[in-house]
Amino acid sequence: MTGHTANPRRHGPSLRRQLLQPLVWVWGLGLAVAVVGALWLARTATNRAFDRGLQDEVSALASRVVWSERGPLLDLTRQAMELITWDQADRNAFALVDLDGNALAGSAEVPVPHAPMRREARGQPLLFDDEMQGHAVRGAVFSIMSPMLDRMVTVIVVETTQRRAETVRELQISMLLPAAAMGSLTFGLLGWGIRRGLQPLRDVAAEVSARGPQDWQPLSLMRVPAEAVPLIERINRLLDDVQQSVAVQRRFIADAAHQLRTPVSGMRVLLQALEQEMAALPLPAADAGWRPILQQLRGSSDRMARLIGQLLSLARAESTLTIDADLVSxxxxxxxxxxxxxxxxxxxxxxRQIALEVLAAPGQAEPSSVVARMHPLWLGEVLVNLLDNALRYGGQHIVVRVRAGTVVQGGGAEVIVEDDGPGVPPDQLPRLFEPFWRGERADLRNDGGTGLGLAIAREIVTRLGGTLEAASRPQVAGMRLTIRLQG
Incomplete structure (x- = not known):
């Protein structure tokens, strides 16, 4: 035999989660691609800008090479040379080398690219990476030919990569911060949009929760998403089916009870006639035999008549209070x-004793009236059922207390029927208002009860817009039934 889990899942994941989860994956993937793209774009754009600067610088230096009888010369002033090599963040340097790589001008520490690259750099500057004094450098090389001597010289410009790296980092940060802010805003708008889209469903759930147990009106389709319309329409059809089914059951109970009244009334008349005829017969020796039988038949007919009457009361309460309860103060x-x-x-x-008490708020005189929204006929039916229950199963003393609206929070009134009887065991208290429930071994009791009185009372009080609650030992001295009516 397989065991059951302690907390079985009663439903699947929420619709919001099902909608949000794939979108989060898409959002996360898009954000990752955007971040990687922003990093790559920042690095690429920065490197291109710095490389373009190196190429322009080496081209400018190459344009200053002049050919003289002593060979190639770099026509630069001292101020121009200092301007080229001076930088607060990077170490810049340049050199003019011959075909063999010997420095003709500039710094001898500048790394010299290999000969094939220098030959390839004729006509256009080329870029290379190397090291200078233990620092990584980025350089540009440009070779020029003598117009008459068929001699080649090469101009080399290098710079360390510190400022380049700092610029890349600053640009990446400046691109990532707006991307992160936009991503967070997008995620928030995504969650808000899904929540807003599901709000009509929550409104429908709130409308259902606010309804009474007898309200079977169709749910409104206003503002309901088109995808949820078939579900709401199916619920409305279900509500209509339930309403029709309950109406059929009510009519059946009312018709059955009404039809049973005639034969039961005839039975009671026949019993009375039979009892009179038997009493007139000269059968004194048989009295001990037929009188108990007639008494049992009379008790059964009385109980059946009471049951039919209560069924009719329940049917009338359901139909009358549903259509128009005349609920005024x-x-x-x-x-x-x-x-x-x-x-x-x-x-x-x-x-036995029944006492009536009218309670007042602390420091006030006993009120002359207690006002609440109710129907006099049906409130009287409720009180009759509660007092009848107390007389059948309660103790010797029964108290009916009425509290004014100044005592009950929110106005209205409170009516309490309390007795000092044995009460109901705590484990059976939740079943007290079930129809036909009369406690354990009710079949052995001959108290004339039907098990419908309290069920009818709660049904009427609920339809009056109030509540009926029960408490028993050890909370109270016996049994307490409390009616709360709205103001």
Whole structure:
């Protein structure tokens, strides 16, 4: 048998991640290509500029070579020579050499290219790399021929590469910083664009979350991306199917309960007639046999009649409160008193007690009215069900507390029905409002309950826009049911 993982994935990766991940790869690759290209372009452009300067310099020096009876001479003033060789960052030098590589003018430390290169440099300057006094240098060589003596001399100009490297570095930095800023901005705009594109889906999710459990209206297609329209339309069709299915179930429950009322009422009439006839018969010895049977039949018929009545109440609550609940602000105290009055008499007959308390805010007098948005008929139905539940399963003392809107945050009202009975075990408390749930071994109890009272109460309170919550031991002394209504 294979085991289950502790935290199984309930869904795939987010759509934002699926959209962003390939774009991040493309963005990263493009950024890398841009960075490499910027580095290469900065190095190439800088080297070309410096090389062009060397070629111009060697060409200029070659133009100053004059031929005399003593041989070739470099016609330069002292100031011109100092200007050529002076530089704060680099060491520059030049030389004029003959065909054998002997220096005729300039610095003897200047590296001399090999003879084939010097011959090749006739008519155009050539570039080369070498070393001078342990430093890497870049040089240009230009050979010229004597117009009459058929003699060749070569002009060589070299410079160290420190300033060239610094210029390359500065240019690379000046190109990389805007590229990095633009890349970061592009990445941010990419994430913002994806988030903005997915916002309509989040709006749909927020709309669904804000809806009540009975709101099956179609979701709006406004601002929904075209790619998500088929999904929203399918959800709308599903909502419509659910609404129709629930409507069919409600009609079935209402029709079934309505149809069952007639035979159950007839059964109760027949039982009463049978009981009267049996009592009129001279059968005193058989009393012990038929009376318990008739009592069980009467109890079963009463329970069936109560179940049918509650099913009808549930069906009417669902249909009426869905169509028009007439939710306006009312003083709930008359409704609470009216709902409690018949049950107070029932409690007194059973030697039990129901008390009504109206609570006020600290430092204030007891309010004469407690206003909340509700429907008087259905709030009374809720209170009857809660008090009936307390009389069936609670203790000797039952208290109904009403709190004004000044106590409840946000206004409205709070109605609490509390008893000192055994309550419900904590592990069974979440099932308290399930239809037909009556606790463990309900089949052994003959309390006349149907398991629908609390389910109907929560359904009505929810449709009134409020909440119904339960608490039991050890949090409270017995069982507490709290109704919260909006202001």
């Amino acid at each position: 009312h003083d709930i105290l008359p409704t609470v008193r009216e709902a409690c009055e018949p049950l107070v008499l029932r409690a007194l007959a059973a030697e």
